[in-house]
Amino acid sequence: MDDTLTALALRESEELHRITLMNMSDAVFITNDEGSFTFICPNVDVIFGFGPDEVRSMKRISHLLGRDLVDHAQLAVHGEIRNIEHEVATKRGTRRALLVHIKQVAIKGGTTLYVCRDVTERKESERALRRNEERLTLALEAASMGMWDLHVPSGEMSWSPETHRILGDPAGDKTPSFDSFLELVHAADRARVSQAMIDAMDQGGSYETEFRVVGYDDVERWVMGKGKAVRNGKPLRMLGVVVDFTDRHRLEDERRELSGRLIHAHEQERIRIARELHDDVAQRLSLLAVELSSLARHADKVPSDIHERIVQLSAHAATLGSDLHRMSHELHPATLEQLGLETAIRAFCRELSNAHGIAIDVNVRAVAHPLPQDVALCVYRVTQEALRNAVRHSGASTAIVTLAATADEIVLNVTDSGAGFDVRAPRDRASLGLRSMLERVWLVNGQLAIHSKKGEGTRIEARVPLQNAG
Numbered sequence: 001m002d003d004t005l006t007a008l009a010l011r012e013s014e015e016l017h018r019i020t021l022m023n024m025s026d027a028v029f030i031t032n033d034e035g036s037f038t039f040i041c042p043n044v045d046v047i048f049g050f051g052p053d054e055v056r057s058m059k060r061i062s063h064l065l066g067r068d069l070v071d072h073a074q075l076a077v078h079g080e081i082r083n084i085e086h087e088v089a090t091k092r093g094t095r096r097a098l099l100v101h102i103k104q105v106a107i108k109g110g111t112t113l114y115v116c117r118d119v120t121e122r123k124e125s126e127r128a129l130r131r132n133e134e135r136l137t138l139a140l141e142a143a144s145m146g147m148w149d150l151h152v153p154s155g156e157m158s159w160s161p162e163t164h165r166i167l168g169d170p171a172g173d174k175t176p177s178f179d180s181f182l183e184l185v186h187a188a189d190r191a192r193v194s195q196a197m198i199d200a201m202d203q204g205g206s207y208e209t210e211f212r213v214v215g216y217d218d219v220e221r222w223v224m225g226k227g228k229a230v231r232n233g234k235p236l237r238m239l240g241v242v243v244d245f246t247d248r249h250r251l252e253d254e255r256r257e258l259s260g261r262l263i264h265a266h267e268q269e270r271i272r273i274a275r276e277l278h279d280d281v282a283q284r285l286s287l288l289a290v291e292l293s294s295l296a297r298h299a300d301k302v303p304s305d306i307h308e309r310i311v312q313l314s315a316h317a318a319t320l321g322s323d324l325h326r327m328s329h330e331l332h333p334a335t336l337e338q339l340g341l342e343t344a345i346r347a348f349c350r351e352l353s354n355a356h357g358i359a360i361d362v363n364v365r366a367v368a369h370p371l372p373q374d375v376a377l378c379v380y381r382v383t384q385e386a387l388r389n390a391v392r393h394s395g396a397s398t399a400i401v402t403l404a405a406t407a408d409e410i411v412l413n414v415t416d417s418g419a420g421f422d423v424r425a426p427r428d429r430a431s432l433g434l435r436s437m438l439e440r441v442w443l444v445n446g447q448l449a450i451h452s453k454k455g456e457g458t459r460i461e462a463r464v465p466l467q468n469a470g
């Protein structure tokens with residue numbers, strides 16, 4: 001009776017083992033000291049593609065695995081060998097990556113237990129991840145883009161090779177840290193950069209800013225930094241990129257210098273033409289007018305229709321003279337240097353008003369005279385172009401000019417309530433007005449904003465610093 005029970009319990013236990021083995025994805029084998037199979041798990045085909053009978057007919061495990069994996073000496077010492085990486089060919093000829101554990105046992109008439117785990121997919125995804133990382137690194141390097149990663153609680157930071165390079169450490173010897181990074185930021189930019197990064201950390205947001213670094217190699221480089229913070233209740237991690245903008249800045253500087261020279265040459269030429277018109281042509285014209293009017297005074301000596309004609313010609317010469325005067329003034333306002341920006345703008349507005357019948361309201365607050373000459377000329381030219389555009393394109397009957405100055409900057413607004421236009425629409429290449437305004441303001445380190453919407457009028461705002469921040 002007892003024997004029957006024991007036999008039953010044994011059978012149940014074996015059944016349980018069988019079920020467990022069948023449902024495992026690992027393949028399990030037991031061999032004797034010579035490597036001949038004494039046990040083959042029933043699910044061996046899941047990994048190898050061969051059924052248990054096919055495997056049994058191979059006799060030795062080295063035939064199934066392709067070679068003998070056991071280091072007998074090591075197994076004797078440690079009793080087991082874990083995590084042997086091994087590749088096998090399956091029945092279908094595909095290759096699988098295995099992780100094999102070998103253990104000394106004494107069951108099923110054997111001495112050595114093999115557990116083979118299929119790690120092909122894990123290996124594949126690891127490889128894919130590595131490939132992706134390599135590709136990303138290559139792409140980032142091709143774009144002169146360095147990466148960094150800061151673990152906030154521990155302060156641990158990593159820099160990609162390109163980040164090291166941008167920071168003047170091409171060999172990658174320096175130890176990355178947030179503090180050493182900030183120390184490399186140009187002193188004039190440091191507070192701003194550090195604030196942008198700290199704000200992003202506090203709010204879990206991102207930042208983007210351009211700044212200079214003075215690298216370990218003492219070379220100054222312009223970089224564009226972008227970063228994003230990750231929080232879990234408190235700052236956790238910050239990831240960012242730095243892009244080397246040095247070449248771009250150099251090109252921009254050259255372009256800025258060139259367009260500065262062009263605008264300067266342009267202004268010089270205007271001065272020359274204005275002077276010629278004023279001093280020469282206008283003088284000769286007023287002489288002509290004087291002679292014509294003195295001729296007209298001798299009315300008794302000429303027939304009346306000719307006298308009439310002379311009077312007309314004399315009036316004509318006078319209008320021409322004042323037109324020339326206005327043109328010369330518009331080309332280069334002598335008042336700007338002599339009487340200052342406010343007076344020059346008021347005079348220009350008066351002339352434009354008279355010529356085109358548009359009412360212009362001029363408000364000036366606290367603009368001291370004299371201003372730096374380039375600033376005054378820039379603001380004057382922007383006012384001119386903005387008002388000319390209002391006259392030509394807006395259809396408005398009124399415009400407002402406001403000019404206000406603080407200790408640091410001068411702010412010009414030219415507003416009309418006319419037709420407005422789509423600021424983002426591509427503009428005719430021949431249109432130079434808006435472009436030259438932008439260029440002029442940019443040249444004196446200012447900012448120009450164009451606010452306009454179809455049907456809602458236009459406001460041009462220029463902000464120009466009074467101390468030229470280089």
Ligand SMILES: Nc1ncnc2c1ncn2[C@@H]1O[C@H](COP(=O)(O)OP(=O)(O)O)[C@@H](O)[C@H]1O
Pocket residue numbers: 389390392393394416418419420421427430431432433434435458
């Ligand atoms: N105040 C304005 N009101 C309406 N449209 C304007 C105004 N200013 C500029 N624009 C539009 O923008 C275009 C570009 O202006 P601009 O660069 O000065 O060139 P241009 O005056 O030679 O056409 C104008 O042709 C016009 O369509």
Ligand SMILES: [Mg+2]
Pocket residue numbers: 385388389432433434
């Ligand atoms: Mg224009």
